[in-house]
Amino acid sequence: MSEHITIFAPATIANVGPGFDVFGLALNDIGDTIEMSLKDEKGITIINGTGCEGLPTNPETNVAGVALKAMLQDLGTDQGITIQIHKNITPGSGLGSSASSAAGAVFGLNCLLGSPYSKNELVQFAMEGEGAVSFSPHADNVAPSLLGGFTVVRSYDPLDVISIPVNMQLWFTVVHPQIEVKTSDSKRMLKREISLKQGIRQWGNVAGVIAALMGGDYDLLGRSMHDPLIEPIRSMLIPGFDEAKQSALKAGALACSISGSGPSIFAITASERDARSVSESFSKIYKRYNIDHHIYISGLNSEGTSIVE
Amino acid sequence: MSEHITIFAPATIANVGPGFDVFGLALNDIGDTIEMSLKDEKGITIINGTGCEGLPTNPETNVAGVALKAMLQDLGTDQGITIQIHKNITPGSGLGSSASSAAGAVFGLNCLLGSPYSKNELVQFAMEGEGAVSFSPHADNVAPSLLGGFTVVRSYDPLDVISIPVNMQLWFTVVHPQIEVKTSDSKRMLKREISLKQGIRQWGNVAGVIAALMGGDYDLLGRSMHDPLIEPIRSMLIPGFDEAKQSALKAGALACSISGSGPSIFAITASERDARSVSESFSKIYKRYNIDHHIYISGLNSEGTSIVE
Incomplete structure (x- = not known):
């Protein structure tokens, strides 16, 4: 001891x-x-x-x-x-x-x-x-x-x-724009009811993400990493989100969404080089918005x- | 040609x-x-x-x-x-x-x-x-x-x-009680809205099923193969469902639910022997209900x- x-x-x-x-x-x-x-x-x-x-x-x-x-x-x-x-x-x-x-x-x-x-x-x-x-x-x-x-x-x-056993190399670029979003505020904005159709879309993508991670399928990961349910609501509290997401995808990210209840945004890439390109694109946007921000580049911690x- | x-x-x-x-x-x-x-x-x-x-x-x-x-x-x-x-x-x-x-x-x-x-x-x-x-x-x-x-x-x-690559042996026992359930009727009964909480439970289990199938984890498959959303509604149209499900689980099935919109019921087992035990338990119930029925035992068709x- x-x-x-x-x-x-x-x-x-x-x-x-x-x-x-x-x-x-x-x-x-x-x-x-x-x-x-x-x-x-x-x-x-x-x-x-x-x-x-x-x-x-x-x-x-x-x-x-x-x-x-x-x-x-x-x-x-x-x-x-x-x-x-x-x-x-x-x-x-x-x-x-x-x-x-x-x-x-x-x-x-x-x-x-x-x-x-x-x-x-x-x-x-x-x-x-x-x-x-x-x-x-x-x-x-x-x-x-x-x-x-x-x-x-x-x-x-x-x-x-x-x-979940992840059978692929993944990189994450995370930008934390230094604005305050309280989890409690962010939770309150969510609807308590969703349509069955939204649910079906969500669990189809959830199945796709697990199959992609375990099967090492980058393309499937990119196709499945969508959240049309929560992201559109929470992203309203994050200035520059849409722009940051588009720029990350353009810079080679497989996917980009909100980390937890935000305001951090994460992008997933298949290589460290792509992760750095995404980092530059994030940085450019938040400099233009004049919002202080931290950027982290990381692999998956096993x-x-x-x-x- | x-x-x-x-x-x-x-x-x-x-x-x-x-x-x-x-x-x-x-x-x-x-x-x-x-x-x-x-x-x-x-x-x-x-x-x-x-x-x-x-x-x-x-x-x-x-x-x-x-x-x-x-x-x-x-x-x-x-x-x-x-x-x-x-x-x-x-x-x-x-x-x-x-x-x-x-x-x-x-x-x-x-x-x-x-x-x-x-x-x-x-x-x-x-x-x-x-x-x-x-x-x-x-x-x-x-x-x-x-x-x-x-x-x-x-x-x-x-x-x-x-x-999905299925890395385990699975057997399916299907009982088709010969009663008529129209898919259209069965669809109409479903609610168009679900709670976010129900959705979360559903996609947690969906992730569990995929991880179980790909990882060859029988126990996880049994834990994940739940449908508290649709099954309770659709099973109302299937006489003997609850009894059949309980008997299948007792006879060694990992899981038991409705096939499509019913009225067929399927059970999943890890061996042909268990599949036969489930078949006997299904048969006993529907004989008692005096409902004509077919039973099929099958592996997964690849x-x-x-x-x-």
Whole structure:
């Protein structure tokens, strides 16, 4: 039982085109770095590290705190923990910032306690943590942050998360225009009813995405990565979205859509070269709009949460 | 260019659990046997063979006739054809009877004309034929009848049919209780709107089915093969459905649902032995209900439409 541990919990893209509330994937290099140690006194002590300005340190309202408490309760222990989170994803970016904190925290505690749970079992606790900041608990960011790769939340009741074997090289170019879109606002805009016809179109594309990823079919991935249901509504809150999407497709992207509830936009490409071309096209547009923005280029993170040291 | 040809066009199961209007699969042994030949005079002559009592022989209203006309028009020819269809699937069984006729007819003509089209290209014509007897043209039966295996109609506009590589042995037990359920009635009962929540559940399961089939995961297939959206409505027209489903699951089936719009019910098993147990349980129930019924046991047909001689 190690007494101090440093964890990396990757940033994630949820929804990923047609898979609203179901699909998610993990990115390389960007994410939370979390330092944790066990302590003799009871209770969870949260220290805000880099990039955590303004986040609560009360374990009852901090996503990592809530996730850790859910796990401790399930274990039936009151083990004390100190946790410090360093962020390089801005909260509210649509890249699963709070999910990474929740995922990293439960993964770290699990390691410190000798791994009583599998990563898959940890999803439930991380989800409860994320539920602290969203309308209802969701797993489409915490699952890929924990497990890596491309995940499907097949069912919420009971929770059933599947890892999809991705048999192709994929690159992701993500632009985060620095405007604020609250997940709660973005959720409120969605209609609660959809037409059966819209549903059919959506699950046809969902089937296409899974077949493409597992079969290594780039063309099918591009044909299937459409979301005529949610994207047209959410994109209204993202200045320049249509232009950015068109420019990404023109620059060689297989697909382009909104990451989670936005405002980040992701494009998928088959090569790093294409990913760089998309990056340039994104940059050009948001410079013209005079909107500060970050751009990330990443492969698919296959490992999920991991021990840094 | 052969002048006479005999074609087998397999029966099919559409919807297959959560994939309403999208999933379809082909069965072995049961289906249409179609004899076709080119003739010197223009026009399509349809002769009703075994099991076709009461079906129209007018090419304007017969599914095979409409499909053939669509293909001839695309080819820009007025080639004359004689076609005789023998059925061993009862029309209205929910096993794609009209789709088999349409699929077999266009496949046969394509063979007689030296294969100007791929099987995938033939789906469009067969679909137009099937549209002659249904509210709107559908491809979820014609696609698997033509292509074999498990198919996904990813999109209707443009038409995009995907063949899913199935990496597992599967058996299907189908019971056809001899009661009449018109597809048109069955369609009318469906709600045109669904909740977003129902949609999310449906596409989670759709993703699970594809991942299970391609990954050879029996347990995941069983977990994903649920249809809480359409099955509860359509099953109201099928006496004994709930009992049949429960008995199939008890007899070892991985899943059990309605074939197309019913009244046929299919169960999926991992072995022929389990398929036979399910068959006995189906038989017991419908004997007790005193409803005449046919039971078929079949593997997954991998070939689709084929030349018999």
